[in-house]
Every structure is written in C-alpha cells, then in structure tokens.
Amino acid sequence: MTSMILKNVRPMAGPATDLYIVDGNFVVDLPQGAGTVDCGGRILIPGLVEAHTHLDKSLLGLPWYHNEVGPRLIDKITNEREVKIALGLDPKIQSERHAILAMSHGCTHIRSHVDVDTHHGLAGIEGVMATREKLAGMIDIQIVAFPQSGMMTRPGTAELMDEALSMGADLVGGIDPCGMEHDPKGHLDTVFALAEKHGKPVDIHLHERDALGWFSMQEIIDRTVALGMQGKVSISHAFCLGAVDRAYVTGLHEQLAEHRLHILTTAPASAPVPAVKELHAHGILTGAGCDGIRDTWGPYGNSDMLEKAMAVGMRNNLRRDDEMALALDICTRGGAAILEVADYGLDIGCRADCVLVEGETLAEAIVTHAPRKLVLKAGKVTARDGSCVIEAP
Numbered sequence: 001m002t003s004m005i006l007k008n009v010r011p012m013a014g015p016a017t018d019l020y021i022v023d024g025n026f027v028v029d030l031p032q033g034a035g036t037v038d039c040g041g042r043i044l045i046p047g048l049v050e051a052h053t054h055l056d057k058s059l060l061g062l063p064w065y066h067n068e069v070g071p072r073l074i075d076k077i078t079n080e081r082e083v084k085i086a087l088g089l090d091p092k093i094q095s096e097r098h099a100i101l102a103m104s105h106g107c108t109h110i111r112s113h114v115d116v117d118t119h120h121g122l123a124g125i126e127g128v129m130a131t132r133e134k135l136a137g138m139i140d141i142q143i144v145a146f147p148q149s150g151m152m153t154r155p156g157t158a159e160l161m162d163e164a165l166s167m168g169a170d171l172v173g174g175i176d177p178c179g180m181e182h183d184p185k186g187h188l189d190t191v192f193a194l195a196e197k198h199g200k201p202v203d204i205h206l207h208e209r210d211a212l213g214w215f216s217m218q219e220i221i222d223r224t225v226a227l228g229m230q231g232k233v234s235i236s237h238a239f240c241l242g243a244v245d246r247a248y249v250t251g252l253h254e255q256l257a258e259h260r261l262h263i264l265t266t267a268p269a270s271a272p273v274p275a276v277k278e279l280h281a282h283g284i285l286t287g288a289g290c291d292g293i294r295d296t297w298g299p300y301g302n303s304d305m306l307e308k309a310m311a312v313g314m315r316n317n318l319r320r321d322d323e324m325a326l327a328l329d330i331c332t333r334g335g336a337a338i339l340e341v342a343d344y345g346l347d348i349g350c351r352a353d354c355v356l357v358e359g360e361t362l363a364e365a366i367v368t369h370a371p372r373k374l375v376l377k378a379g380k381v382t383a384r385d386g387s388c389v390i391e392a393p
Contacts (some may be wrong), residue, residue: 003031004352004379010037011346013362016041021352023377028348039356043365045328046345047108047353048305049335052203052264052289053132055112055141056094056124057124059294061392062087062094067296073180073207077148078298081119091127097392098293099131102303103139104388106355106372109290110139111152111203111289111339113146113173113236114292118156124165136381138390142339144203146173151190152183158190165198174204177216184219192223196335201232203264206240213240214252221255232336234287235300238263241279242272250278257282262338265330266291267311276316280326287335288312306357306369313366324363352379 006019022031057080059065065087069079095112100108114124125145132141145164151157165172174191177184195202202224208216217240224233235256241249241263256263262285263274279286290308293301306328312318313327336344343351356374359365371386382389 003380005031005034005036006044007038008038008041008149009044009356010041011044013043013360013365019044019346021379024352024380025343026346026348026350026352037374039374042356043359043362044346045355045357045365046332046336047355047375047377048106048331049287049339049341050102050107050289050305051287051335051338052266052291053098053102053110053112053303054114054292054295055098055110055128056091056114057292057295057297058094058098059087059089060094060097060101062089065296065299067299067305069296073176076297081117081149083296084120090123092130092297093127093393094130095128096134098303099135099139099141099391100390102305103375104242104372104386105302105304106357106375106383107303107305107339108139108335108353108375108377108382109142109339111125111142111144111171111335113148113203113205114142114169115148116145116157116160117147117149118154118160119149122160122164122167125167125169129168137380138377140341142170142263143168144171144173145169146175146205147318148175148205150175150181150187152181152186158194161194162197162327165194165200169200171201171203172198174202176206176208177219178212181207181312184216188219188223192227192229194231195229196227202229203234203236205236207237207271209239210243210245213238214243214248216240217252218255221259221261224261225259234262234264235270236264237266240273241270241274253278253282253284256284262287264289264338265312267308267315269315273315276312276326276330277318277323284329285334285337287338288330289335299360304369306366309366310369314367321361321363324366328362328366352376
C-alpha cells in the first residue's frame with residue numbers, strides 16, 4: 001500500500017485542511033505510516049487536462065525553425081508535410097519531449113491529434129503510441145487519428161485511418177469538410193462510418209468561419225443524431241461560433257446542448273472564438289488545449305494549461321474571479337469530462353491526479369501561473385518545482 005498526507009492544503013482555494021491518499025485515491029481515514037507533504041497553505045487543483053494538442057509536431061529540442069510559410073491553412077499543412085522529412089522529425093522523441101513538458105506544468109491527461117497521411121503513413125501514430133506506453137502511469141494520452149491533409153483529396157488516407165484505429169487510436173479525427181476537403185458529404189460520411197465501424201468517438205477540427213462553418217457544424221450535428229452518437233462527438237476550434245450573428249449561433253448552441261456535442265477551444269489570438277460563457281449557460285461541455293506548440297506553424301506555446309486558462313479568460317473578457325474560475329474549470333473538469341476520465345476531481349474516492357499551485361485565489365494562480373510546486377498522478381509525484389521527475393530525451 002502506498003500512502004501520503006497532503007498537510008495544510010487548500011482544495012480549490014478553500015479553507016486549509018489535510019488530505020489523505022491511499023493507493024492513488026483520496027480517502028477519508030488517516031493512512032498508517034504515510035509520508036507527509038507540507039503544502040504550506042498552497043492551493044490544490046485537479047490535474048490539468050490538455051484536451052487539444054499535436055504531440056507529433058513539436059520541434060522542442062531541435063534547432064530553431066526559420067519560418068517563412070504562407071498565410072493560408074493549406075500552406076501550413078503542405079509545408080509541414082514536406083519539412084518533417086528535411087528536419088528528420090522523429091514523432092516518438094518529439095511527442096515524449098512535448099508530453100514531459102506538459103507534465104512539468106501539471107498536466108495529467110492529454111488528447112493529441114496525430115497526423116495520418118499518404119506521405120508519412122502511420123509513423124506519427126506509432127511514435128505517439130510508443131510515448132503513451134513509455135509514460136503510462138505518469139500521464140494518460142488519448143490519440144486521435146487525424147487526416148490533416150484530407151481524405152477525399154488524398155486517396156488511400158481513409159484506409160490508413162482505418163488501420164490506425166485498428167492499431168489502437170482512440171478517436172476518429174476530421175478536418176474542414178468544405179474548406180479543406182471540398183466534399184462535405186464524402187468527408188463526414190467517411191469519418192462517421194469509421195466511428196461506427198470501430199465504436200470510437202469523433203473529434204473534428206472545424207476552422208471554417210461564419211456560414212460555411214455553420215453548414216459543416218449542422219452536418220456534424222445531423223450525423224451525430226442519426227447514428228445515436230450523442231455525447232461522443234467533439235468539435236475543435238469551432239471558429240464559426242464566434243461569428244457576429246449571435247442569433248444564428250444561439251440556435252446552434254441549442255442543438256449542441258440538446259444532442260450533447262462538445263466544444264474544444266484553443267483561444268487563439270488570430271481567429272474568432274466560441275463564447276465560453278454562452279456555452280456554459282447552455283450546458284455545453286467545453287475543454288481547451290494549447291494546440292501545436294513550437295512547430296512549423298508557429299513559434300509559440302509551452303504546453304502550460306494554466307497559461308491557457310489565462311488565454312481563455314483574455315479572449316472571452318473574463319475579469320471577475322468567478323469568471324476566471326470558469327476558465328480554470330474548462331482546463332480541468334471540462335476537458336476531463338470530454339475525455340471521459342473516470343474518478344476525476346478532489347473528492348473522496350477520486351483519483352489523486354492533482355496539482356499544487358501558488359496564489360491566494362484561483363484567479364491569482366491562473367494569471368501568475370508560477371512553476372508548479374508539486375504534481376501528482378494517482379498519488380505519485382511526477383513533477384516538483386516546475387520540473388518533471390524524468391528528463392526529456
């Protein structure tokens with residue numbers, strides 16, 4: 001039996017107390033022979049959830065990438081597909097570096113979209129699967145088979161997606177049915193057919209804006225209902241929900257809520273974003289992610305979900321402390337619910353996936369996002385003082 005006492009800790013910035021952990025779970029009774037960690041009155045939050053990233057893409061640890069890529073989405077996708085070879089990018093090493101950085105910031109769960117295409121085949125899936133296996137017990141990683149370069153435009157990709165799901169990818173991914181694929185029916189029929197065949201959830205990138213995005217979102221909703229996949233479909237980015245026409249968006253919100261589709265935002269500075277307070281008011285599960293970090297698309301990001309909570313707050317004009325608490329909820333509980341994480345939280349019986357953070361309040365912890373004092377995964381230490389207990393390759 002392994003046990004631990006977290007002494008003088010403030011769960012969710014509440015009153016100071018002692019928490020007990022036995023065999024990876026929070027328990028009621030004081031464990032016998034337990035080691036004690038003096039938390040010094042710091043705040044304890046559940047493990048941070050990185051619900052939308054790309055572990056196979058990061059250039060962490062490699063020489064600086066001189067970026068001269070054009071402005072369009074297709075420019076970035078095409079460039080990345082080619083330059084992976086020139087850079088000698090190894091998805092196993094890069095995904096491990098990325099995951100370890102996330103762990104150092106208090107992340108306990110990741111959902112990663114991993115490229116599947118006819119150029120690189122299943123190399124990305126294999127690499128991230130190796131990282132998932134190596135880091136098992138320290139961080140949980142979900143893998144989305146992601147046809148970033150398209151399926152309709154690149155024959156043979158759908159077959160590779162099928163193989164990736166048979167190998168153990170957890171979800172079926174998709175991308176802009178109109179803007180990228182130019183065949184919304186073909187693309188979405190293929191995505192949902194794969195989901196039905198393998199019995200797996202769906203997470204679709206939807207960058208399309210305004211009316212084009214609304215059309216694609218309605219098609220996604222209709223297929224979700226037709227296949228009885230309520231609660232099993234996520235829409236990432238969903239820029240179209242940030243459109244000026246709020247009356248139309250409200251109608252989509254009502255459908256998303258009724259049929260239990262989820263929204264994942266990356267709170268980018270350069271695009272419209274879903275209004276998280278409106279999503280919350282409708283009861284729509286919302287999570288967040290850092291997207292790609294330090295990759296061929298852009299030099300930004302450090303896989304810190306507390307910093308991402310601040311970005312969610314800034315992009316949604318969240319200023320009050322209770323509004324900041326919503327931003328943190330999106331980066332913890334919301335993401336965990338979308339990933340269907342069992343026994344998540346700080347209550348008795350929950351898995352002891354948690355993070356000790358600095359600050360008097362949750363809002364202060366978010367905006368300062370100081371190095372994490374302690375990170376636990378099932379009651380085991382994975383990071384201290386901002387550093388993971390294992391070194392990156």
